[in-house]
Amino acid sequence: MRASGYRGRLAPSPTGYLHVGHARTFWTAWQRARDAGGTLVMRMEDLDPDRSRSLYADAAYDDLRWLGIRWQEGPDKGGPFAPYVQSKRRSIYLDAWRKLLRKGFLFPCRCSRKDLEAALGAPHESTSPGAPGQQAGKLEPLDDEPIYPGTCRHNLSHAPLLPGPTGAELDEPESANWRFRVPDGEVIEFEDLNLGPQRFVAGVDFGDFVVWRRDGVPSYQLACVADDAAMGITEIVRGADLLKSTARQILLNRALGFDNPRWFHCRLVVDHNGRRLAKRHDALSLRSLRQRGITPMKILSAELPVEG
Ligand SMILES: [Zn+2]
16 A cells, blocks of 8 residues: 555546657656655546547557556556446446536537537637647547537526426436536636646636537546546646646536545647647657657657647
């Protein structure tokens, strides 16, 4: 057993090969857990059914070990909070969804992507080159998610679905995007251990966000807070592309009665054109760097351009 109560995590999604930016972030997560005498948890975030591949999960374990990163709990090691693979933890996410629903935080949204684009008056580029690299192409964009126009906001919390069970009796999310109703105008502030004070305004910087997708999959936001709470994570080290998601997750933690962990967001590595790295940057994948004989030391110590 580890002496310290620090619990960190590595949470790759198996939708491509890890790149130099991931290496930096995961290395920082490992260092911080090690320096704290804490425990590091490996959690595979494979909820996207269309893009997750076991090939990439195996490659992630292998590449991270090659870098010298070690973890104490995970899919390959087991541990007290198994399973450590998100696709096997659906019941935990369903519990969180039900809790949010019963407390009146959620509404079903039946807007199509086209409806949203029309309501917003502009085409929404969810996969633009400037989109957050690690999430580019995901069905559910994260920090670039446009502000929800509020079309379905008053569904369910005031009126029962007809015909059938009232919202409070629903047991399973059904064929809709379930959104979390954000408290418009509320300022959400937190102190980032790396980037300092952060401030976002609900309804201005982000709108009502999806917690359960119409294709039957919990959103990143919901799965992340449910798992971090269930696994007793005390500090989250991740990329700065998720700063705004942290504000959303603070609202979810409060709604679910979970304690907030601390956050350490790492600046994002960018390419020579100033664009965030994405899994499509094959030349900077750990795989191809390894094959070219580049050492972990070189990858971790190289001067690389970062955002901001
Ligand atoms: Zn809607």
